[in-house]
Amino acid sequence: MKILILWSGAVVPAYRQFFLELSRHAHVRVLSPRTWKHGSREFTAAGANMGDCEIVEVTYLPRLSARYWVPALIWHLWSYRPRYLYVMDEMDRPSLAWHALCARLAWPPVRVVNYALQNLRSPGYYRWHHRLATRINQALISRSITASGEADAVLKANGFRKPTRVIPLWGSEAFFLPAAPDARAAFRRMHGIREHETVLFFAGSMVASKGLSLLAQVLPLFPDLRVFTAGNGPLAGTLPRSLPMQWRHLGALESDQLLRWYQAAEYVILPSLTMPDWKEQIGRSLIEGILCGCIAIGSDSGFIPELTLFPQATFAQGDAESLAALLSRLPLADAESVREAQRRNVEERFTSTAVARATWEFLAGTGSAAT
Numbered sequence: 192m193k194i195l196i197l198w199s200g201a202v203v204p205a206y207r208q209f210f211l212e213l214s215r216h217a218h219v220r221v222l223s224p225r226t227w228k229h230g231s232r233e234f235t236a237a238g239a240n241m242g243d244c245e246i247v248e249v250t251y252l253p254r255l256s257a258r259y260w261v262p263a264l265i266w267h268l269w270s271y272r273p274r275y276l277y278v279m280d281e282m283d284r285p286s287l288a289w290h291a292l293c294a295r296l297a298w299p300p301v302r303v304v305n306y307a308l309q310n311l312r313s314p315g316y317y318r319w320h321h322r323l324a325t326r327i328n329q330a331l332i333s334r335s336i337t338a339s340g341e342a343d344a345v346l347k348a349n350g351f352r353k354p355t356r357v358i359p360l361w362g363s364e365a366f367f368l369p370a371a372p373d374a375r376a377a378f379r380r381m382h383g384i385r386e387h388e389t390v391l392f393f394a395g396s397m398v399a400s401k402g403l404s405l406l407a408q409v410l411p412l413f414p415d416l417r418v419f420t421a422g423n424g425p426l427a428g429t430l431p432r433s434l435p436m437q438w439r440h441l442g443a444l445e446s447d448q449l450l451r452w453y454q455a456a457e458y459v460i461l462p463s464l465t466m467p468d469w470k471e472q473i474g475r476s477l478i479e480g481i482l483c484g485c486i487a488i489g490s491d492s493g494f495i496p497e498l499t500l501f502p503q504a505t506f507a508q509g510d511a512e513s514l515a516a517l518l519s520r521l522p523l524a525d526a527e528s529v530r531e532a533q534r535r536n537v538e539e540r541f542t543s544t545a546v547a548r549a550t551w552e553f554l555a556g557t558g559s560a561a562t
Contacts, residue, residue, distance in 0.1 A: 192217040192555065195273035195301075197261060197280070197290060199224065202246050203446050205479065208363035212547030214244035216555075220271055222261060224251040258286050268297045275333075275554055279306045282328050282335065282346060283321040291331035302333040304554065308360075308472040310341035310493055312348050315467035325349060336553065338473055339494050356553045359494075361546035362478035362537065366446070369484035370454035378455050388417050389521055392456035392485070394449060394476040397424030397440075400469050402462030402490055402508065404430065409515045410437055416518060418460075419452060453483035457522065461489035464508050471495050481537045486530050488517060500536060501529055 194217050202210065202223050213219050225248045249263040268276070276294040280287040287305055294301035305328070334354040337343040343357050370378070384390060395401055397420065407430045410418060420431065421441045431440040441452065453459065459480025463471040471493030478498065481487050489495040490508035499505045503520055506513040523529055539545060 192275075193271060193273040194219050194275045194277055194554065195267055195271055196221045196277045197264070198222065199251075199259070199279055204366040205363050205446060207246075208365045208543035209361050209547055210244045210246070212543045213550060216547070216551035217243070219244045220267065220273070221246045222249050222264070222267060223247070224254075224259075225249065258284070260286065260289055264290055264293055265297075268294060268301055272299075273301055276301050276303045277306070277554075278303065281305070281309050282307055282332070282349070282351065283309065283317070283325045284328075285320060285324045288324050288327045288331065291328060295331050303331055304334050304336060305332055306336050306338070307342050307346055308338045310339060310345055310470050310472055311468070312345050314469065329353075334553070336550065339497075341470075341493065342472070354553075356549070358546055358549045358553065359541055360473045360475055360478070361541055361543050362475065362482050364482055364538070364542040364544065367450060367453065367479045367482035370451070375454055378451055382455070384417060384455070388415055389458070390456040391416060391418045391458045391460045391488075392452050392480065393418065393420045393422075393460050394444075394452075394479070395422050395461070397422050397427040397430075399426070400464055400466045402464045402492075405464075405509060405511060405514060406460070406462050407433060407438070409511055409518060410434055412515055413518050413521075416521065419456070421449060421452060449479075450483065453480045453485060456480065456485050458488050459485040461487070461495055462506075462508070462514065463490050463492040463495060465492045474498055478537055478541045481530075481533050482542075484530070486523065486526060487533055490514075498533065498536070498541075500533055504529060504533075 196219065198221050202221060210219055210221055223246055249261055251259040251261055278287055278290055282305060291303040294303045329351050332353065335346060335351060336358050337346055337355055338359055340357055343355055346355060397403065403426055406418065410416060411434065416437065418438045419441060421444045423443050427440050431438045459477055461474045461477055474489065474495050477487040477489060486504065487499050488504045489499050491505055492508045496505055503523060506517040
């Protein structure tokens with residue numbers, strides 16, 4: 192079976208492992224943009240072959256837009272003749288409708304599967320064109336993979352009646368690994384982290400919906416906690432400056448540096464808030480941090496509790512007292528049992544191998560589907 196994948200970012204190591212694992216079951220061609228929206232081309236490789244997985248850089252128009260069009264798709268549909276076009280795009284996106292229509296008009300027609308993360312039935316940003324695109328896509332899409340039970344429920348509540356299966360986003364177990372103790376200790380010393388200090392690491396968008404302002408409010412109560420953050424966003428220049436002794440912002444990190452900071456931290460944190468137009472959909476940074484040996488802590492927004500697992504690792508979103516109570520327990524008395532349970536959960540459900548196997552089973556019709 193051949194699968195043609197439209198991927199909206201660079202195929203960095205964190206993502207590449209999934210394609211490699213999927214290619215163990217099927218022939219896979221991945222179309223990736225020449226210019227990634229986050230500005231990195233470090234790991235894109237035009238025409239790179241990895242067994243039965245081929246990564247091809249193509250032009251996405253307009254550049255750096257969520258409403259993109261891939262002109263070369265028509266050529267790849269004709270020359271590759273896949274059984275499935277797999278589009279990493281939401282059901283409400285006009286871009287999904289454009290590409291799905293090309294696939295359905297191809298000869299022979301190509302089945303279309305999309306990946307849905309949206310876990311709010313009617314986000315605040317919804318306009319008429321989102322609703323129109325949803326109707327069109329419901330007619331064109333053959334089946335849908337949803338990232339969570341919430342996303343699956345939203346899809347069905349909005350009228351999708353075709354096969355679906357909940358398959359979460361993944362972390363690469365081949366790339367995200369714990370560090371050797373000596374290397375970890377040396378990295379911490381190099382960055383001025385003292386032995387008695389506990390490091391909390393955040394990776395993601397530096398925006399209000401991630402709950403970082405609440406973390407800044409509570410952090411001064413715990414002088415032995417250090418926060419390191421990585422990513423871009425409007426809060427990147429303000430919050431760290433307000434707590435210069437405890438908070439350091441690292442900017443946007445390349446994959447190898449991101450890995451080292453996960454390895455250096457005791458905890459990876461995601462204090463997200465549910466907003467009118469967004470609710471935490473997966474929390475990929477928690478998956479990556481757990482694979483690197485961190486304990487995941489976070490709010491109860493969206494999918495986060497399925498990764499933190501334990502009450503002592505979870506706080507009520509937006510509640511300063513609840514967050515302060517969690518931070519006061521650090522380091523956790525039962526840290527090793529929490530770490531082991533979280534890692535086992537990730538290894539069983541969220542690794543590239545597990546997600547690729549579930550995806551293949553669903554597309555091949557050999558795995559269970561929720562309809």
